Amino acid sequence: MRLGFLLSRRWVLFFAAVLLMAWGAVRLGEWQFHRLHDREQRNAWTERNLAASPAPVADVLSVDAPLPESREFRRVTASGTYDAAGTFVVRYQTRDGDGGVDVVTPLRLDDGSYVLVDRGWTATQDPGFGPDDAPNPPAGRVQVTGWARADSTGDKTGITGGSTREVSSRAATDRVDGPLRQGFVDLQRETPTVTPALVPVDKPDLGDGPHLFYGIQWWFFGALAVGGFGYLVWDEARGGQRPRRKPPSTGRATPVT
Template identity: 50%
Template sequence: MRSFLFLVSRRWLSFAVAVVLIAWACWWLGEWQFHRLEDRKASNAIVERNESLPPAPVASVLRPGSGVSDRDEWRLVTATGTYDTDHTVVLRYATRDGQSGVDVVVPLVTASGTALLVDRGWTPSDNRGGDTSTLPAPPSGQVTVTGWVRVDATGDSAAVTDLSTRAISSVEIGKAIDTPVYGGFVDLKSEDPPAADTLEPTELPELDNGPHFFYGLQWWFFGVLAVFGFFYLLYDERRALLRGETSAAAEAMAERKQKKAAKQAQKQKVRAAYQRAYAAEREAKAGED
């Protein structure tokens, strides 16, 4: 047992604590990635189910003044009404493939008087405000739209200024246009009758599992590697002590101490030189006086 007494040194105790913390952090990060994987699978399952369902009337899925359930996102709904082009809202900074552009959000006023916010799609543009004069116009008269339900954005980005915003929120847009609106909004799939000039539709979400599984394994591997490294260095140190040699870890530590001592000595040497120069300068001034 004496050969293991080096483990109670401050160096090895500090090393052990560091390895335990690293291993715990890697385990926690791996678990976090695997939980994200499960969330991604659950979200994908909801999207797959909703995409396979036939379109439902908007009033059976959305409610005025109510948020959208996560289980209803990407559900297809239909609504009939008239586009209120005077209250078109521009979604700024909507870049695609590195090209600047905007999304065009137009309220569709239904027979009940409640408007459905319709993101009609994306168009390349340098528009930074609420100017809609150069944007493709929606169909006039009565229109039936089919679109995917989306959840409202939150936070400062959803604020509406000059009929433009950086994220779509039915709460903020409803207040800005002073019109009752359904909660959430829809990404347009089709219009009947179709518009003369169409916009690029919203892309559906990818349904892969992402990199979370491999990231989780990677973090766990790092944790195992830290523990393995600790025990390997322990073995190397004990073997060196039994042979009366210096272990690689001890040599590295000694080298670091030597470099630190040399650096400290150099600093002291420079400090002493400055002090001598300062003393000489003071003596010279005293002689002049």
């Protein structure tokens, strides 16, 4: 087969485009595999933290430093009194297809510091639902158990009109009268209880997600690009698809009737 055509400008550019496409597909596949590794690491940390005995919240959530990723979902306990005046809600939270909000209230600890407690979810279709509409926390001293969570980041953490899109202690410092521990607690159990009780947060998802499938898919696309280019080279080298020859004429004239 003659391959001199590969030196033409058209085929050189075509080859460069295929290489760029294949390289991009390989890198995207590697990125997905790295995300899979990170997800597996977070799941291992989460499983370890969920299985551990509860620790005092002061040993896990600090006033001076954010919660490390390796300690998220560590079970913690805390005692104190809720500061109902600092309550705010997290908008657009759904459970089983129903719309609602999460209710977050600062808890004043015995040492004078505060920690945000996501007390749970309540259903509402009212977009103007605010902290004054939320069920009140227990009065007096309470004992809570829950999961330590890291602050959310980004531009959705600001608290406006007593509501936010994502929980961040850094956006709630003006809602308490003392030092606020970084992060927050997803409530699982409190004593005494209140009626009506809010719906506690579900356990974290420990699945690996779609990253393995996506990584294989990107590598398949890269192999497909290289294989397709090789086929086109082979087809061009053999002269392409030649049209079928017409059957030879017999030389006889068609009789006129």
